[in-house]
Amino acid sequence: MPVEFRHVTKRYAGDLDAPAAVEDLSLTVPAGQTCVLVGPSGCGKTTTLKMVNRLVEPTSGQILIDGVDVARHDPVKLRRGIGYVIQQIGLFPHLTIGGNVAVVPELLGWHAARCRERADELLALVGLDPATYRARYPHELSGGERQRVGVARALAADPPVMLMDEPFGAVDPVVRERLQNEFLRLQADLAKTVLFVTHDIDEAIKLGDRVAVMDVGGRLAQYATPSELLTSPTSEFVARFVGADRGLKRLSLRRVGELPLAMPPVARVGDEAGPARARTLADPFPYLLLLDGLGRPVGWLDRDRIPTEGLLEERLAVPMSPLLEPETTLRDALSMLLAAEVQAGLVVDPRGAMVGMVTADQIGATLRAEGGRTAEGRRPAAAGGTR
């Protein structure tokens, strides 16, 4: 279902002279797409979000979901049909994880058995084993796990529209990266119409099909696809907000999974050392990657250190390269490689099994290619999508 803002203005009562929280905002989020609202604090992005489920009422203008003005709905019933995720999550401490996820289905009057089933389904969907988690209480979970529960809870009644207010803002960068990747995987399957608020331009570029950059005073500065935003910002403000390192940021538009992945010589723990050694010596890549029984990377062996006979053992391998997911952006991948001071990162699937290898050189080559493309004059292209 598309969400459309028509000349929406919000002024807080008694504050007629102060700048509006949101000023004459008009934009459309196409059905099934993710629109990220991004901007400095005070730009009205959260207010914009809260007007969709009527936690805040606009001073003027209309918001339409699937062509129907939200003001025509009873606010309480309206909210049950819209997923809502906030930064502080707000799980109910007195309910189990299963109970928390089943909250909206229960409000909608589903049968208890169906609520429980649905809760299990969603926990599995966000990567939490239902048998382990359903009977726990929120305070027993880590920040990242709680945020997953928050997303599961918002998805429980399968709402066509999701509102997410800095949902990954309170977790550490590693967990945030993983949650973002999970969001992308989920969204690829579920295709909800998502309004997502963040103050982090990198997150906006990574997650948004379209990005709405908002300025202080609640004005829409530019509404465009991430690549348009990076290649042709329409104002000083947007250019500055997007940052001087736009070239580097374009790496955020590309994901590890899109690169042709290389494969180093591999062997499993318990394999014969001799043949593995021979294979590695014949390969241009000077290291052997050891995998465990499930295909998950264990560590590297220098080809000169591979025993000539006997079996390959886990203790022979030296520590790992960074693990990347297919959804990891090239920018994040590069920064992880630089941080770990290594040349190669290993790409694994959601179960942790080895998919392939990405090198810093490969990413560098992509960067040069992308830079070349923009230099060829995509510069001041038409102000796409702005209004």
Next chain:
Amino acid sequence: MSPGDPLLRWDWFPGHLDEIAFRLAQHVAFTVVAVAVGFGIAFVLALLAIRWRALYGPITAVAGVLYAIPSVALFFLFIGITGLSFLTAEIALVGYTLLILVRNIVAGVDGVAAEVREAAEGMGYGRWRRLWRVELPIALPVIIAGLRVATVSTIGLVAVTALLGRDQGGLGVFIVEGRERFFATPLVVGAVLSVALAIAADGLFVFAQRLVTPWARGQGS
């Protein structure tokens, strides 16, 4: 009570076991009625204060005045209105529970984290449903803490109602008797059992809380 008398004369007990049992039961009954009725009234007052915040000041002010009146004075004040009766004792006892209970119910609900409230509202809880299903359950530990204090203080006050006559007073009757007859044994029995009752009641609430709020364990509340 002359200095040479023993604190307890064990030969007093055999002839008084029935009375001890009766007074203990009476003490429990007065306490249960006072706390139950007090909680009912306090709950309604707290709901009013939560809904219309302006009422909170006046409600706690009145309850505070009730709480500040010395118990003996309050008991005798009501004799003029309701006579020497069960009702007189209960009206005063209930009056004393209100301040603590109203304050703890309101404080418990106020203590619910803002993000929990926002999440509840954003998911489609109406005002009353949110109060019943989210805020009050989360406030339970604080509400039960209020009930513990109210119950223990009521157990102490029930003993004082013995001054109104033998129809009430529970274990306090032994204390009054002991004082009148300069005889230590009933006085000690009354005091010790009344303290024991308070400790038992408190323990019961702790147990009940663990039962009804399993989620609060290990959370430091």
